[in-house]
Each structure stands twice: as C-alpha cells, then as structure tokens.
Amino acid sequence: MNDIELIDAIxxxxxNAFRLLIEKYQDNLFKVSIGLLHxxxxxxxIVQDVFFQVYKSIYSFRQExxxxxxxYRITVNKSLNLIRKQKRNKIVKNLSSFLLINDNKEIEFExxxxxxxxxxxxxxxxxxxxxxxxxxxxxxxxxxxxxNKYDNISYKEISExxxxxxxxxxxxxxxxxxxxxxxxxxxxxIDV
Amino acid sequence: MNxxxxxxxxxxxxxxxxxxxxxxxxxxxxxxCSSCNIAYKQLCNKLSVIDKERDxxxxxxxxxxxxxxxxxxxxxxNRQQQRILQPAFLIFILIIALFTGFLVGxxxxxxxxxxxxxxQTDDLFFNELKQENIELTLLTYENE
Numbered sequence: 001m002n003d004i005e006l007i008d009a010i011x012x013x014x015x016n017a018f019r020l021l022i023e024k025y026q027d028n029l030f031k032v033s034i035g036l037l038h039x040x041x042x043x044x045x046i047v048q049d050v051f052f053q054v055y056k057s058i059y060s061f062r063q064e065x066x067x068x069x070x071x072y073r074i075t076v077n078k079s080l081n082l083i084r085k086q087k088r089n090k091i092v093k094n095l096s097s098f099l100l101i102n103d104n105k106e107i108e109f110e111x112x113x114x115x116x117x118x119x120x121x122x123x124x125x126x127x128x129x130x131x132x133x134x135x136x137x138x139x140x141x142x143x144x145x146x147x148n149k150y151d152n153i154s155y156k157e158i159s160e161x162x163x164x165x166x167x168x169x170x171x172x173x174x175x176x177x178x179x180x181x182x183x184x185x186x187x188x189x190i191d192v
Numbered sequence: 193m194n195x196x197x198x199x200x201x202x203x204x205x206x207x208x209x210x211x212x213x214x215x216x217x218x219x220x221x222x223x224x225c226s227s228c229n230i231a232y233k234q235l236c237n238k239l240s241v242i243d244k245e246r247d248x249x250x251x252x253x254x255x256x257x258x259x260x261x262x263x264x265x266x267x268x269x270n271r272q273q274q275r276i277l278q279p280a281f282l283i284f285i286l287i288i289a290l291f292t293g294f295l296v297g298x299x300x301x302x303x304x305x306x307x308x309x310x311x312q313t314d315d316l317f318f319n320e321l322k323q324e325n326i327e328l329t330l331l332t333y334e335n336e
Contacts, residue, residue: 015259018259018262019255019259023255027250030248030249030254035246044250044251048261051258051262052258052261052265055262126237127245131241149242149246177203178200178203180203181202185202185231185235186234
C-alpha cells in the first residue's frame, strides 16, 4: 500500500491502514526526534503526539506535499516546541532553586537528564559532549544536520521539509559539520 | 597538505564526502602525522555516539500505545458527546411536548368558542321566542 492509498483508507475509517502508517514511519520519526531531543522517552512521546495529530487532521491533508514531508515537519516542530518548553522549565527551576523555594525538584530534573541509554554506559561523558555540541548549533543547522545524519534524508527532501532552497540546505549541513568538528576536536594534545 | 587543512576536512573525510584526490592526500597525511591521526580517532570516536543513538529503536508496543490513546480519546469524546446530546434531546422532547400541548389547547378553545357562539345565537332566538311567549302569556293572563 503506498502513501496515497494509505491516506484514502484512513480517511475512509480503516484503522488497520492507520496501524500500517504508524509501523511504516514510526522508526524514521523516532530517529529524527531522538536526534533533536536525545531522550528516548521524550522522542516516543513526540512520535505519539505526531500520529495523534495526523489522526485528527488527516481530513485536512490536501496531499500538496508528500506524506513523509508532512510527518517530518510535524515531528521537527513538536520536538522544537518541547525543547523550548524544557528550557523554560529549566529556567524556572533554576530560579526557584536559587530562591530556595524547592530543592527536591532540581534533583528530579537532573535524574531525568540521565534517562538516555547511552548515558548509562561508559560513553556517558562522550555522549554528553557530543549532544551538547549538537544542541549548541543554530536551530536551522541542527534541524538539517539531524534530518540528514539520523535518518539519511536526502537534501532535496530536507529542503521541502524546511521550505528552503537546495543550496541553503547544503550550506546549512556543511556549516553544521564544520561547527561540530570545531567543538569536538580538542587541540590541547595535538600540535597543529 | 598541512595539519590545519587536514583537521578542517576531517569530518568530511569520515563522512566520505571528499573527492578522490583529496581523499588520497588525507590518507597520506594521516599516515605520516600522528597528531592529526589522534584528532581523526578522537572525532571518529565522538561521532560514533551519533551512529549508536541513530541505531536506537522505539518501544515495540509504540504503535499499540498510539492506537490505544486514539481509542481512549475517541471513546471519551463520544461520552462527552453523549453527555451533551442526552440533555439536549430531553429538552427538545420537552419543548415539543409543550408546543403540542399549546396547540391542542388552542384548537380545543377555538372549537369550544365556535360551539358556544352557535349555542348563544340559537339560544337567543329560542329565548327571545320563549320570552315573547311568556310575555304574551303573562300579558294575556293579566288582561284576562
């Protein structure tokens, strides 16, 4: 069943078609989401939200864009919204801990920060450094890099998802890689 | 190729995005330069974290969880619809009952009015005749 047939079947109320849609795209959306959030639980939540939104608004989908493009766009937007929300929460929590209102919640937040499976392993420190480097990239660079690196999405499709020109996407990914390289190579022990 | 040029292109070397000429030059430089080789290994090690993260798969029950969530929400919305529709239906029935009541009441009144008016006109003639008769009888009785 291709995407158009899937959409038509879902619009006709076929629940099995919706399950097929989930099974077809959940891994891809999860990869993009985890690439932006670096937390499995959050990434799964985002994937759930994406499919829930798709279920609600499938009747308004006019098929002007590809289904996958539409799905990726929703995933990126939802992931970025969650990052913004988490940043706001972090500021509020830091502020409240600074004002000595609630110390316990600060500890809870730190524990939640270590929920990623890689962080439990010996790679913990390296993973932290790499994710911090990715997170420090400008938003557009981060989105383009994540879509390409985590899900091997072509530059053309990235340009459709981000509504940018192909050359802009190429430039974004190139700059993202250069910036990451600068942040990840430590020249202390290297004689350049 | 010097070390600066080499370290600038390391990430592209790892991603195999260099042309053949650049690739060969890089390979030669990395063989000869230990510091660039360390940088290369360091970067490879760090970027492998991305590969490992990319290989993570979501919970196998994710699809079921999503479908359950949708079912729950549509069930809840159905219940909500029922909660709104049930009283609305009852109010509608009540209004119809009241309206029917008024209609029946009004039509009964009209029939009653029609009947009353015909009775009155009949009675009027009848009474007038009667009165006339009584008056005539009384008058004739008085005269006698």
